[in-house]
Amino acid sequence: MVGMVFRFHGLEVSGFVIPRFSGDGCFAGTELPRPHDTRPRARRKQSIHDSWLMERRRSSAIDHGACGDLAAELTARFPDDPHPIHTVYIRRPFSSIAHHFHVLITFALFSIPIGLLLLAPRRARNHPLSSSFPSDAQTTDDDKDDETASKMAPKKKIAIMTSGGDSPGMNAVVRACVRMAIYLGCDPYCIYEGYEGLVRGGDLIRKMEWHDVRGWLSEGGTLIGTARCMAFYEREGRLAAAKNLIAHGIDALIICGGDGSLTGADRFRAEWPSLLDELVEKGEFTEEEVTPYRHLNIVGLVGSIDNDLSGTDATIGCYSALQRICAAVDLIEATASSHSRAFVIEVMGRHCGWLALMAGVATGADFIFIPEKPREDNWREEMCRIVENHRKRGKRKTIVIIAEGALDREGNKITPQMVRDLLADKNGLAIDTRITTLGHVQRGGTAVAYDRMLATLQGVEAVKAVLDATPEMPTWVIAITENKIVRKPLMQAVQDTKKVAAAIESQDFDLAMSLRDAEFAEQYRSFMMTTAVQVNKEMLLPEKDRMRIGFINVGAPAGGMNAAVRAGVAYCLSRGHEPIAIYNGFAGFARHHDDQPVGSVRPFDWLEVDGWASKGGSEIGTNRELPSESGMETIANLIEQYRLDALFLIGGFEAFHAVSQLRKARDQYPSLCIPMTLLPATISNNVPGTEYSLGSDTCLNELVEYCDKIKQSASATRRRVFVIETQGGRSGYIATLGGLGVGASAVYTPEEGITLDMLATDVKHLKDVFAHDKGQSRAGRLILINEKASKVYNARLIADILRDEAHGRFEAREGIPGHMQQGGVPSPMDRCRAVRLAIRCIQHLEQFGRGVHNRVKNDPMSATVIGIKGASVVFTPIQKLEEEETDWPNRRPKTAFWLPLTEIVDILSGRPKHKKPEPELTGLKAKDVKRGLDDL
Numbered sequence: 001m002v003g004m005v006f007r008f009h010g011l012e013v014s015g016f017v018i019p020r021f022s023g024d025g026c027f028a029g030t031e032l033p034r035p036h037d038t039r040p041r042a043r044r045k046q047s048i049h050d051s052w053l054m055e056r057r058r059s060s061a062i063d064h065g066a067c068g069d070l071a072a073e074l075t076a077r078f079p080d081d082p083h084p085i086h087t088v089y090i091r092r093p094f095s096s097i098a099h100h101f102h103v104l105i106t107f108a109l110f111s112i113p114i115g116l117l118l119l120a121p122r123r124a125r126n127h128p129l130s131s132s133f134p135s136d137a138q139t140t141d142d143d144k145d146d147e148t149a150s151k152m153a154p155k156k157k158i159a160i161m162t163s164g165g166d167s168p169g170m171n172a173v174v175r176a177c178v179r180m181a182i183y184l185g186c187d188p189y190c191i192y193e194g195y196e197g198l199v200r201g202g203d204l205i206r207k208m209e210w211h212d213v214r215g216w217l218s219e220g221g222t223l224i225g226t227a228r229c230m231a232f233y234e235r236e237g238r239l240a241a242a243k244n245l246i247a248h249g250i251d252a253l254i255i256c257g258g259d260g261s262l263t264g265a266d267r268f269r270a271e272w273p274s275l276l277d278e279l280v281e282k283g284e285f286t287e288e289e290v291t292p293y294r295h296l297n298i299v300g301l302v303g304s305i306d307n308d309l310s311g312t313d314a315t316i317g318c319y320s321a322l323q324r325i326c327a328a329v330d331l332i333e334a335t336a337s338s339h340s341r342a343f344v345i346e347v348m349g350r351h352c353g354w355l356a357l358m359a360g361v362a363t364g365a366d367f368i369f370i371p372e373k374p375r376e377d378n379w380r381e382e383m384c385r386i387v388e389n390h391r392k393r394g395k396r397k398t399i400v401i402i403a404e405g406a407l408d409r410e411g412n413k414i415t416p417q418m419v420r421d422l423l424a425d426k427n428g429l430a431i432d433t434r435i436t437t438l439g440h441v442q443r444g445g446t447a448v449a450y451d452r453m454l455a456t457l458q459g460v461e462a463v464k465a466v467l468d469a470t471p472e473m474p475t476w477v478i479a480i481t482e483n484k485i486v487r488k489p490l491m492q493a494v495q496d497t498k499k500v501a502a503a504i505e506s507q508d509f510d511l512a513m514s515l516r517d518a519e520f521a522e523q524y525r526s527f528m529m530t531t532a533v534q535v536n537k538e539m540l541l542p543e544k545d546r547m548r549i550g551f552i553n554v555g556a557p558a559g560g561m562n563a564a565v566r567a568g569v570a571y572c573l574s575r576g577h578e579p580i581a582i583y584n585g586f587a588g589f590a591r592h593h594d595d596q597p598v599g600s601v602r603p604f605d606w607l608e609v610d611g612w613a614s615k616g617g618s619e620i621g622t623n624r625e626l627p628s629e630s631g632m633e634t635i636a637n638l639i640e641q642y643r644l645d646a647l648f649l650i651g652g653f654e655a656f657h658a659v660s661q662l663r664k665a666r667d668q669y670p671s672l673c674i675p676m677t678l679l680p681a682t683i684s685n686n687v688p689g690t691e692y693s694l695g696s697d698t699c700l701n702e703l704v705e706y707c708d709k710i711k712q713s714a715s716a717t718r719r720r721v722f723v724i725e726t727q728g729g730r731s732g733y734i735a736t737l738g739g740l741g742v743g744a745s746a747v748y749t750p751e752e753g754i755t756l757d758m759l760a761t762d763v764k765h766l767k768d769v770f771a772h773d774k775g776q777s778r779a780g781r782l783i784l785i786n787e788k789a790s791k792v793y794n795a796r797l798i799a800d801i802l803r804d805e806a807h808g809r810f811e812a813r814e815g816i817p818g819h820m821q822q823g824g825v826p827s828p829m830d831r832c833r834a835v836r837l838a839i840r841c842i843q844h845l846e847q848f849g850r851g852v853h854n855r856v857k858n859d860p861m862s863a864t865v866i867g868i869k870g871a872s873v874v875f876t877p878i879q880k881l882e883e884e885e886t887d888w889p890n891r892r893p894k895t896a897f898w899l900p901l902t903e904i905v906d907i908l909s910g911r912p913k914h915k916k917p918e919p920e921l922t923g924l925k926a927k928d929v930k931r932g933l934d935d936l
């Protein structure tokens with residue numbers, strides 16, 4: 001270090017110091033012993049950043065000399081640093097900004113590697129868009145293309161920040177944005193500490209590399225920090241933020257936060273032109289310098305556990321928080337039931353009742369309080385009436401869920417204490433009552449599979465939106481409607497969100513409800529119907545319209561089956577229908593209906609069913625037998641014998657096949673001319689007519705949790721790859737979505753198949769990746785393979801091939817989670833969707849009424865599948881699905897909506913492009929080709 005001259009003031013590094021500016025245009029550093037400094041090395045390095053950055057000026061040094069030596073010197077200082085310094089650029093003092101050089105030092109801080117950027121330029125090294133896939137092995141070669149840099153257009157710099165309360169999935173957002181930006185030839189930056197980082201600038205704005213975000217999918221919270229920043233509420237703060245963005249040459253900003261953060265973003269966007277004018281006026285920049293930034297390119301991502309932004313069905317993190325809440329309520333139920341107690345559980349949601357509402361639906365709570373829909377003035381009597389009704393029916397536990405922002409109709413806060421006092425009132429219900437406040441437990445922990453998927457896909461979409469943006473376009477927020485990721489105008493979403501608050505304020509609660517997403521109001525009605533069973537007599541249908549509805553589960557168990565039965569039964573009871581349980585599928589129906597003392601066909605007992613909201617498996621039993629196997633005539637006779645007016649089926653591909661068989665047999669057996677509908681429930685998610693089946697979310701959570709653990713083991717062992725076999729039949733949905741959630745290096749699906757070419761590419765890729773991994777990095781890798789991806793290659797064989805090909809350079813093992821993937825307790829999403837879709841199914845069946853055999857026979861809508869398709873919930877006639885949309889030999893839909901996601905899994909894991917397998921020749925063509933009678 002001695003001999004190099006620095007211009008920076010009192011800059012210290014453990015072991016050497018960079019002295020004051022000497023005024024002679026060159027730099028020097030001197031070794032200094034630091035015996036007193038006991039801080040860990042990373043902390044000491046942080047202090048260099050801090051003090052150096054305090055020294056920096058826009059117009060300070062520009063020089064390119066000696067940087068190679070300095071990088072080598074700094075690397076030598078920190079030999080065991082996992083992220084060595086590649087390049088140091090130094091500026092000569094008072095040079096013009098127009099020289100377009102920058103100072104960059106890459107240090108490592110704790111586990112977060114940092115690209116330290118000083119005086120970021122508009123200059124960049126450009127990777128053409130057509131460049132090969134970025135991979136873990138090839139991403140940090142910044143210095144290679146220096147000579148070409150000056151000839152190319154500047155690279156776009158995209159900054160990502162997280163803001164407001166942290167939420168699980170924010171790290172997945174950052175990972176997706178960083179890697180997608182690199183993939184598309186841009187430079188990603190992270191703004192640390194939310195708006196605070198934007199206002200303060202300096203080293204809170206850092207360039208990111210591909211490997212910087214490795215392993216982030218499974219981390220909770222936000223690793224780039226977040227804050228509630230007071231300064232950003234003020235124009236002064238926003239002015240500083242604008243200055244920092246331009247100073248760092250940032251072209252676009254992706255903000256992931258809740259309603260507040262996006263309101264702030266919208267305000268920033270609206271003020272931007274005047275902020276730039278003010279910066280020019282104050283002499284911070286010239287007009288030419290700000291010209292490239294005249295259009296502020298912002299994209300919002302909604303990251304919040306509260307699910308409080310209008311225009312999107314889900315926010316990143318809300319399902320993870322719901323998972324924590326439901327897990328806690330499920331646990332509390334056992335103790336509540338044991339003591340016959342009531343529990344008042346307070347959940348987060350300052351201005352939004354989504355968490356409380358969904359928790360109420362998913363756990364089958366007795367009563368909820370949410371800000372958007374305060375109870376009538378007589379809420380005390382209403383709650384007591386419902387709780388009393390439940391207790392009279394024999395319920396031993398009472399669960400009341402209250403959002404922290406719960407209000408009464410006059411806008412007064414309803415507190416858990418008020419509710420407790422009411423339930424415990426000695427002159428009233430006199431129930432032994434406790435309060436549990438869940439607090440920040442709800443925000444903690446790793447993201448559930450859905451949030452990882454949402455965060456990743458929305459992150460990718462945000463980068464694309466940034467690159468598509470033109471000044472004429474509105475500023476987008478990335479939303480999700482049902483199953484579809486969509487761009488919506490941020491301004492509209494923010495305005496609608498503000499309207500919710502205003503509507504609550506002005507006590508227009510219907511408006512407040514309608515301004516939330518469509519599911520919100522529907523779920524509220526679902527909750528009311530399932531909790532106030534037979535309390536509200538207005539719900540009852542006239543006698544003549546009441547039906548006997550058979551409930552039957554078919555296929556393998558799937559999370560949410562019981563919740564669907566519970567909701568369907570509760571709805572039937574509210575309407576005066578008679579819900580009939582058919583135990584153990586068609587096999588039970590055909591062969592055990594007259595067993596004694598109880599046969600397989602019997603009315604439901606509401607008290608028993610009411611406890612099924614959170615139960616896994618299938619309480620009424622399920623199996624794969626088809627009506628044709630049980631005997632179609634027997635089934636038809638039984639339907640007649642039990643006077644069933646409708647059939648509600650819940651299950652997977654076998655259930656689909658069963659409805660198809662029943663429909664086709666209608667000509668022969670008139671008793672089958674009753675309305676029937678199928679609610680898809682299978683972890684494989686392979687039922688035609690829907691993009692989502694109950695149980696698939698539970699399965700993905702199990703798979704992701706399993707893979708996280710395996711990956712941790714692989715990472716601890718350093719250079720090891722696990723090949724995980726997933727279930728899913730001939731559908732690669734679970735493998736692909738699981739791969740998206742855990743960042744798999746490769747996913748093998750039956751839709752694509754496996755070839756030697758693919759394996760060879762993946763082996764080479766893994767070798768490259770491991771060769772570039774430093775020993776210290778979190779190097780474990782996963783490959784996911786569906787159980788039927790190939791007739792030849794299975795998890796064990798692929799692991800053996802990898803191990804053999806590694807020639808001792810890395811290890812490979814297989815892992816098979818098997819039936820664990822069916823899950824224990826169903827996920828809240830499966831439970832909530834089960835409730836909503838089951839109620840829709842019964843509503844669909846009840847439209848037909850009783851004894852309408854002829855009408856039913858000619859109406860394609862009388863045998864249907866309910867499904868979520870894109871942005872809507874739809875019923876599709878089974879005949880259409882059977883004939884047009886089903887790949888019968890492979891037992892899956894002809895088109896898999898999720899197939900394009902495989903590319904995203906590959907892009908984000910840096911998997912190289914591989915040759916796709918040829919389509920399989922079958923039948924006569926295959927025979928003739930093999931005999932040489934036809935062309936290949």
Ligand SMILES: Nc1ncnc2c1ncn2[C@@H]1O[C@H](COP(=O)(O)OP(=O)(O)OP(=O)(O)O)[C@@H](O)[C@H]1O
Binds near residue numbers: 163228234
């Ligand atoms: N009206 C506003 N004007 C300017 N900045 C704002 C505005 N509202 C919020 N912000 C900025 O966004 C930050 C986060 O907002 P807030 O605390 O409301 O959290 P949030 O984004 O809604 O997240 P969550 O509610 O999930 O915790 C604020 O600290 C502030 O810096």
Ligand SMILES: O=P(O)(O)OC[C@H]1O[C@](O)(CO)[C@@H](O)[C@@H]1O
Binds near residue numbers: 305306350404
């Ligand atoms: O952690 P803090 O800043 O106290 O914020 C708690 C608030 O954050 C939120 O969880 C949203 O993240 C609100 O529901 C809650 O009121």
Ligand SMILES: [Mg+2]
Binds near residue numbers: 306308
């Ligand atoms: Mg908020």
